[in-house]
Amino acid sequence: MGIKVAIIGCGGIGTNHANCYKNDSLAELVAVCDIVPEKARKLGEDKGVPWYKSTKEMFAAHPEIESVSVTTSGYDNGSMHFEPAMEALDAGKNVLVEKPICADLRDAQELVRYAGKKKLYLGCNLNHxxxxxxxxxxxxxxxxxxxxxxxxxxxxxxxxxxxxxxxxxxxxxxxxxxxxxxxxxxxxxxxxxxxxxxxxxxxxxxxxxxxxxxxxxxxxxxxxxxxxxxxxxxxxxxxxxxxxxxxxxxxxxxxxxxxxxxxxxxxxxxxxxxxxxxxxxxxxxxxxxxxxxxxxTDFNATFPSRIHAWLEDLANKVPLEHLRASGRDALATLTYTFAAMRSYEEGGALVIPEALPALHGDIKYVW
Incomplete structure (x- = not known):
């Protein structure tokens, strides 16, 4: 059996992730969730899996879930990523979040920090x-x-x-x-x-x-x-x-x-x-x-390729710091984005992006 996965956020991108999981031998789609019941019901029925209105309800019903795609939206296309991703990490699940990792740099820093503390995989759909x-x-x-x-x-x-x-x-x-x-x-x-x-x-x-x-x-x-x-x-x-x-x-x-x-x-x-x-x-x-x-010629070919890489890394239990397109990598892109915003606000000033969290490494891999 494949890695048991769930989806939080049942819009267009969530549907895309669901299609990738259904067509990948490394995955087994277990459940879907959305705070808009109509969206959750539609995707769940389309994919033949249970649907839920809250992460708490979904995780209680399916403790076997190993990995979660967070495909919610929000302001600036990412303001609703932080809470469900944190809830999934708190429940002990590995998380693949859509881009941008968060809409706020402080949220992204905390998300990466918390995943590291929990020693869970945090990836981002940087599929390009x-x-x-x-x-x-x-x-x-x-x-x-x-x-x-x-x-x-x-x-x-x-x-x-x-x-x-x-x-x-x-x-x-x-x-x-x-x-x-x-x-x-x-x-x-x-x-x-x-x-x-x-x-x-x-x-x-x-x-x-x-x-x-x-x-x-x-x-x-x-x-x-x-x-x-x-x-x-x-x-x-x-x-x-x-x-x-x-x-x-x-x-x-x-x-x-x-x-x-x-x-x-x-x-x-x-x-x-x-x-x-x-x-x-x-x-x-x-x-x-x-x-x-x-x-x-179809750009959408990037989705199954990137998601398969995520599943491969989980299945192979790669060291956390060797995860491809990791949360730390996604945080780097957001630090550059915020540096660009600050530069614009300061009339084109040269800005140094905020430092990334240090890599400490897996002792089993290092030695």
């Missing part, structure tokens, strides 16, 4: 680098075909234009940083995965005139400049449907090193690789790259 393209990029880096980082540029967002703008939206999106908090976790996680920890952040943010005229407070355009611990520099550009992206599509990540360069196009689709030893004329405007085409 659980892809075949990222695996290929990791191979290039491991094989020393990229070399020392010079720069990375990450462009990610939603295509759109002012004609398609439909207004401020629901209350959870009507805060200045709703896009920044909900969205930047993914690109920051990708940048950190390939480049390491970010040491300095400088940000500029704004919103176009169409949002101003509708009294929309969302700072939907973000330009964030960073410096990594290894000395490389990076730039993150995100926007929420205010314009159309050009080359590279809605998601592109370019990583240039002293030995080679790669660029991932549309997250799951293609990786372009420029080998310095095979580029006959580096001064050419457009040297020809090697192209790795996955044949995958």
């Amino acid at each position: 680098y659980f892809t075949k393209t990222a695996e290929r990029a990791d191979e290039l880096i491991r094989d020393k075909k990229i070399g020392e980082l010079v720069y990375c540029i990450h462009k990610v967002g939603f295509n759109g234009n002012e004609k398609k703008y439909t207004g401020p939206g629901t209350p959870r999106w009507q805060t200045p940083y709703s896009h920044v908090k909900a969205f930047c976790a993914h690109p920051f996680s990708v940048m950190r995965h390939f480049c390491g920890d970010i040491m300095q952040v400088q940000a500029f943010m704004d919103r176009p005139g169409i949002r101003r005229s509708q009294l929309d407070p969302m700072l939907s355009i973000n330009g964030i400049h960073v410096r990594f611990a290894n000395g490389g520099i990076g730039y993150l550009l995100s926007q929420r449907g205010d314009a159309m992206f050009g080359l590279g599509g809605w998601w592109s990540y370019e990583h240039a090193g002293t030995r080679g360069t790669f660029c991932i196009e549309n997250c799951v689709e293609k990786l372009h690789y420029w080998d310095v030893d095979k580029v006959e004329n580096p001064g050419m405007a457009s040297p020809k790259p090697e192209i790795f085409d996955t044949g995958i």
